[in-house]
Amino acid sequence: MDKKIAIIAVAVVAIVVLGIVAITFMQGDSDEKVVYWVAVAPIDQKAALAAGTIDGAITWEPYASDALLSGSAAIYKWSEDIWEDHPCCVVAVDQDYLAENEQIVLRVLKVHQVATDWIYETIQDTSSDNYTKLLDLGAEFSQRNTSVVASSLEHMILTYEITSEFEDWMELITEKYIDLDLIENATLATRGYDSVEDFVDQYVNSSYLAMAEDIEPSEEILNEDDPVRIGYLVGDLHQFARVIAADDTLWGGNKSLFEIYGVATVTSEGGPYANGGAEMDAFATGLVDIGYLGSPPAILKHLNAGVNTLIVGQVNTVGSAIFVDPEITSLEDFYGKTIATPGPSSIQHLMFLDYFTSNGFTVKAK
Amino acid sequence: MDVKGSGKKKERASIFSQWPFNKFGNEEKWQQLFKTLVITIISLVAFLITWWGLSELADTDYLPDPETVFRSFIDTFQIRDPLTGRNMWDNIMASLTRVMWGFALAFATAVPLGLAMGFSKNADDFSKPVVEVFRPIPPIAWAPIMILALGVLLGPIVLVFIGVFFPLLSNVIFGVRSIDPILSDAARTLGAKRSHLFLKVILPSTIPYIMTGIRIGLGIGWMCIVAAEFIAATGGGVGQYIVFKAEVGRYDQVYAGLVVIAILGLLTTELSGYIERRVSKRMGML
Numbered sequence: 001m002d003k004k005i006a007i008i009a010v011a012v013v014a015i016v017v018l019g020i021v022a023i024t025f026m027q028g029d030s031d032e033k034v035v036y037w038v039a040v041a042p043i044d045q046k047a048a049l050a051a052g053t054i055d056g057a058i059t060w061e062p063y064a065s066d067a068l069l070s071g072s073a074a075i076y077k078w079s080e081d082i083w084e085d086h087p088c089c090v091v092a093v094d095q096d097y098l099a100e101n102e103q104i105v106l107r108v109l110k111v112h113q114v115a116t117d118w119i120y121e122t123i124q125d126t127s128s129d130n131y132t133k134l135l136d137l138g139a140e141f142s143q144r145n146t147s148v149v150a151s152s153l154e155h156m157i158l159t160y161e162i163t164s165e166f167e168d169w170m171e172l173i174t175e176k177y178i179d180l181d182l183i184e185n186a187t188l189a190t191r192g193y194d195s196v197e198d199f200v201d202q203y204v205n206s207s208y209l210a211m212a213e214d215i216e217p218s219e220e221i222l223n224e225d226d227p228v229r230i231g232y233l234v235g236d237l238h239q240f241a242r243v244i245a246a247d248d249t250l251w252g253g254n255k256s257l258f259e260i261y262g263v264a265t266v267t268s269e270g271g272p273y274a275n276g277g278a279e280m281d282a283f284a285t286g287l288v289d290i291g292y293l294g295s296p297p298a299i300l301k302h303l304n305a306g307v308n309t310l311i312v313g314q315v316n317t318v319g320s321a322i323f324v325d326p327e328i329t330s331l332e333d334f335y336g337k338t339i340a341t342p343g344p345s346s347i348q349h350l351m352f353l354d355y356f357t358s359n360g361f362t363v364k365a366k
Numbered sequence: 367m368d369v370k371g372s373g374k375k376k377e378r379a380s381i382f383s384q385w386p387f388n389k390f391g392n393e394e395k396w397q398q399l400f401k402t403l404v405i406t407i408i409s410l411v412a413f414l415i416t417w418w419g420l421s422e423l424a425d426t427d428y429l430p431d432p433e434t435v436f437r438s439f440i441d442t443f444q445i446r447d448p449l450t451g452r453n454m455w456d457n458i459m460a461s462l463t464r465v466m467w468g469f470a471l472a473f474a475t476a477v478p479l480g481l482a483m484g485f486s487k488n489a490d491d492f493s494k495p496v497v498e499v500f501r502p503i504p505p506i507a508w509a510p511i512m513i514l515a516l517g518v519l520l521g522p523i524v525l526v527f528i529g530v531f532f533p534l535l536s537n538v539i540f541g542v543r544s545i546d547p548i549l550s551d552a553a554r555t556l557g558a559k560r561s562h563l564f565l566k567v568i569l570p571s572t573i574p575y576i577m578t579g580i581r582i583g584l585g586i587g588w589m590c591i592v593a594a595e596f597i598a599a600t601g602g603g604v605g606q607y608i609v610f611k612a613e614v615g616r617y618d619q620v621y622a623g624l625v626v627i628a629i630l631g632l633l634t635t636e637l638s639g640y641i642e643r644r645v646s647k648r649m650g651m652l
Contacts, residue, residue, distance in 0.1 A: 038600055039610070044510070053517040181448035182614050277613040284428060297613075304615030305427040338600075344449050345613045365450035366600040 033335060035356050036366035037349070040340035041274060043235070048340060049073055049325065056324030057340035058348040060088070061237045062142045064321035065151035076328060078155055079320035079348075082355050087169045088347055089238040089315035090295045091160075095308045097228075097289040098208075104228050107263045108290050109160075109212035109313055115241035115257055116158050118250075123153050133250065141243045142235040152237045156319025160241075162206035166314055170200045174299055176350060187303050203302060208312045218262030227264035231279045231291030234272045238316040239292040277345050280307050297345040320348050322355075331359055338366050430618040439622040442607075449610055452602045454626060460602040461595065461630070465587050468526025472583065476534035477576060483535075484542025485568060497535065505529040505586065506593040513597050522594035522603070529590035530583035534576070541575025542568055574649050577642035584638055588631045604630070 040048050045057035046067045056076065057067070067073035079086060091112060098105050122130045138149035174196045177183040193199035232239045244250060245257040246265065258265045268288040273279040276297030282288045284307045292315055301307045328334065334356070341349040356363050414432050421431040430438075442454040452460075482489040483497075505528040512528075513521035545568060553567050595605025608623035 036600075039606075051515065051517065053513075275613070277615070280615070281612075284426070300613075301615040305617055307615070343613050344610050345615075365452070365602070 033360060034362045034364055035334045036336075036338040036364050037341050037352060038338055038366045039343045042342050045323075045340050046070060046073065049323070053338075054340045055334075055337035056322060056328060058320065058322045058352045059340075059342060060320045060348065061152035061156050062138075062144045062148045062235065064323055065155065066144050066148045067323040068321075069148055069151060072326075073323040074326040074328070076322040076324045077355075078318070079322075079351060080155075080318040082322075082351055085157075085165065085317050086347065086351065087166055087173070087295050087314070087317055088156075088319060089236070089292055090298060090311045091290065091292060091313035091315060092283070092298050092309040093208075093290045093312050094283055094286075094288065095310050098310060098312075101223070101228070101289070102208075104223055104263055105208060105290065105312070106212045106215055107218075107222065107261045108228060108230070108258070108265075109209055110215035111245045111257045111261050111263065112241050112313060112315075113160050113209070113212060114261075115245040116160050119153075119158055119240055119244065126150075130250075134244065137243055137247055137250075138237055138240060141240075142237055144235070149237065152319070153240075155321065156238060157317045158238075158241060158315070159317060160209060160313045160315070162204060162209060162311075162314055166317075167200050167204055170204055170295065170299065170311075171196050173296055173347075173350065174199060174303075176354075177296075177300065180353075182300065182344070183303050191303055191306065199303070203299070204311045206312075215261060217260045220262055221259065221264050222262050223264050227266040229268040229287065229289045230265050231268040231271050231273060231282055231288035231293065233276065233279065233293065234274055236292075238319050241315065242292055275343060275346070277301065277343070280305070280309070283307050283309055294345075294347055296347050296350060300345050320351070322352070334361070427615070428617050430621060434618045435621040435625065438616075438618040439625055442619060442622050442626070447607065447610075449614075450602060450607075452607075454604075454607070454622075457602045457604045457607045458626065458630065460606075461591050461604045463601075464522050464594075464603065465526050465584070465591050465634075467523045468591070469530050469580075469584065469587055471523070471527045472530035472534055472587075473580070476531045476579070477538055480535045480538025480579075481542060481564075481569065481572065484539040484572075485564060490539075497532075500528075501532045501536075505590045509590075509593050509597050513594065519600055522591055525590045525594040526587045529586040530580075533582040533586060534579035537575045537579030537582070538572060541572035544575070545571045570649070574642065574646040577638065577645050581635055581638040581642050584634045585631065588627065588634060592627060 038054060040054065040057065042057075042059040042063040045054070045059055045063060048054045049057065049067065050072055056073075057063075058079075059067075064075065064078075068075050091109065093105050118130075119134065122128065122134050125131060134153075135146040135149045138144075138152070139146045142149065142152075174183065178185055178196070188194075188196065188199055191199075193202065230242065232242055248254050248256045248259070251257050251260055253260075256265075268282060268291070270282050270287055271279070273282060273293075276293035277300075279288065279291050279293045280297055280301035283291060284301070284305065291309075295311065298309060298311060302309055322339070324339075328337065339352060341352050343349060353363055418431050418433075421429045444453065446453050479489075479493060483493050484490070505525060508528055509521075509525055512524050515521070516524055549567055549571070550563060553563050558566065591603065592605035592608070595603035596609045604623055604626050608620050608627075611617075611619040611623060
């Protein structure tokens with residue numbers, strides 16, 4: 001090889017390496033009043049904190065309680081202290097499925113109500129057998145121990161009613177997404193809505209819950225050959241009602257609560273899902289009939305991607321937290337720190353943005 | 367007798383004999399180039415029509431039409447993403463930086479190791495068991511572990527390293543072992559020592575194989591970086607851009623990101639392929 005070529009080759013390599021080094025190290029910002037975010041799946045956040053990759057995370061249950069009880073993290077704030085009664089998971093239904101199978105949807109909603117009420121009553125007496133059974137089921141579902149499940153239950157409010165406050169929050173979330181340019185203003189009109197208020201009026205429908213009140217247990221399974229396909233998230237204890245409803249040891253007669261109310265169910269193909277966005281994609285591809293998921297991904301994918309769903313019930317309010325390296329104890333300690341969120345379509349991400357910007361921080365993606 | 371159509375053929379041929387085509391004195395080459403260009407354009411147009419037709423037929427936001435994607439593609443370079451504050455140039459630079467770091471690490475380790483394994487049986491016996499254990503593992507399978515173990519900065523780089531390392535190593539070993547024994551024997555006969563044989567015969571002869579390894583490795587490196595950025599990354603990246611956009615349901619922008627990856631991957635492999643051909647030609651292998 002010519003010496004000349006060798007010299008040129010070495011020079012090119014040197015320039016490339018110097019360029020890479022320069023780009024890598026010139027990206028730093030002043031850490032003054034800046035907090036960074038990075039998307040890390042809730043299931044990986046505790047390990048990322050232990051590895052020093054992040055300084056904290058905002059997450060849902062059971063991952064917040066899991067991090068806390070592991071001793072490696074401290075809770076900086078529970079979500080109810082950031083945003084009182086904030087909305088979280090909802091029951092969404094495919095509108096085409098609803099049009100053809102209203103009775104099935106009503107029965108599933110009734111089961112959701114009964115199961116939620118059962119959990120609420122059960123947690124009032126922590127010495128009861130049912131409470132022990134509840135913790136065991138939660139531990140099995142979430143792959144966490146019963147102490148984590150018990151702590152989670154203390155920090156989330158399981159519910160089903162669609163209140164006017166919930167509808168107000170849905171409007172607020174949609175407006176925030178429009179402000180953040182995550183939803184274009186014109187999209188509302190494209191989807192046939194006159195305004196944010198009109199969108200929430202149409203997209204959130206409480207009438208099915210009201211109709212479900214009158215549903216009684218049934219010996220006959222309405223959909224024996226065509227089970228309703230239910231979507232839900234991996235290990236998410238916000239969706240505890242579905243877990244206990246599907247159990248056939250709690251309700252007598254070796255039947256699940258769904259069977260007692262005459263509904264055959266099956267976990268949707270591809271489920272459980274890692275996040276609400278993935279579940280909405282499953283709705284779009286016709287894999288899910290009824291799903292438990294976060295309200296923000298439901299809104300985002302309905303408006304941005306036209307996924308034909310309808311919110312027909314709440315699942316929980318609150319039940320999230322910011323957990324941090326125990327050395328972080330005050331707002332000042334967050335300067336220049338990196339906080340993981342489950343991803344930009346989560347309510348946790350929105351809360352994170354809101355909390356830190358309202359406290360004078362500049363929030364940047366890392 | 368004039369065969370049907372031969373007049374048109376003559377007419378076309380006369381076009382190629384005119385300036386500037388004949389400037390290079392290779393009419394046939396230009397004719398072939400023109401033919402390739404026409405077929406390529408027809409292929410791309412057919413692809414766009416099919417895409418457009420499928421998009422109309424499917425009528426879903428999950429398959430936007432080419433025009434919508436093109437507009438989003440332009441926007442990604444001009445408008446900063448509200449989520450991350452970055453435009454597509456920033457994301458390309460972030461991905462490129464990771465790919466180049468991973469590539470540099472792989473190059474610095476795979477080439478010397480491959481030369482040693484190809485040249486020395488002892489080195490081969492020592493390294494082969496470990497190499498053969500790790501080589502069949504798809505690089506993307508390492509992604510979740512690497513990112514948790516090494517962090518969101520180093521993890522993606524190491525993933526690219528793994529992706530580039532094995533194809534490069536295999537090619538270098540193959541290159542060393544493909545050297546004509548007559549060349550080695552001739553060098554020895556002329557009194558070349560082992561070190562001379564390595565530096566004057568083996569190393570130069572292996573360069574075209576190294577280039578082939580680089581071309582293959584860079585293609586895999588791109589796949590790895592996108593997968594790594596899907597899971598987690600800091601400082602942006604095209605993969606991260608795609609995953610965020612998918613999460614919020616902006617599928618037109620997801621496709622724009624895919625187009626960027628396709629273009630970058632094509633440019634990278636074409637550039638390395640061009641260098642590979644030039645080097646091979648120079649080394650008398652073409």
